[in-house]
Amino acid sequence: MFVDPYGESWAGFWGGVGMIVGGATLAVATVLEDAATGGVGIFNDGVSFVVAAELIEGGMAVIVADRASEGVVDIIKETRRPSPATGEPDSIIRIPDGKGGYTDRDYDSDGRAKEDRDYGHDGAGDPHKHKWDWNKKPPRQPGTPIGGNFPSKCPLE
């Protein structure tokens, strides 16, 4: 028996995608509307970013940064929890852990999770990363230290 556990949320998602907001006032209004309806809005200005960030602190929102858009960060907030294994191709999603930490998840060109970078909890150091290997089950692999020159904080901040 298969039941899509996200069925209702995706209906809300696609309904919300239609609300593309350009102005701060509209953005705030949309946030309030979304908070009431459980819908999803897309924001592309600084004020909206702040509003979305506040929602993230509440543990209810998720940021998606579109790498293709230089200079403008598209932010999608959604109340769908917990973290989706698939998402927008070539994007990053931020997932609050509800305890003050978060995961930044990279999606590959097929929209499948490629790598998690966990901030705020230990396991293989803080931060650490998890590779996703879709040839294995489950695909998310044990944590390993973040090496090289990777920033200790998300480059969006």
Added chain:
Amino acid sequence: MKYNVKNGYYFGFLNTSIKEVFDKSPWFFNNMDSVVTCLDSNLVQNFSKEVVSNKFQAIKFGNNFLIKDEDLSYYMNDKSLFCGFDEVFIFNKKSKYIDFKASVYTTDGYNFLKEIPDDFSDLFFKIGSTRYLSDGCGLNFVCESYKVLCKFFKENR
């Protein structure tokens, strides 16, 4: 309310996490021992002796971590633990806990509404577990009665 039944036990999937279940349904763990087999995609049996001795010596039991219900709040609220991709077998205190080696059935790879892996159910019944939770991209659960299932669904759907 969607679920599967096997050997009189109820298997299912919900869009939530172990920590949220603990917050909303603490009764689910009352008079139970929680055996943690996986934390953040890392099998507990593979934790280094150094990590165990630094933080988990008090709960180390064979291959896994054994947490009494009176201590569970402390560990659930630790900011480094139960942040997702965790797995817990829950035993009635009256049953005798036998050490075992686990595999990982977190929700990045398994959905108990779609499939109940035979190796999982074989292990679950062999070790005499009463309930089970795993999370990451949603929550897999197992419980022992329809009454428990209904209450669990009502509070966590």
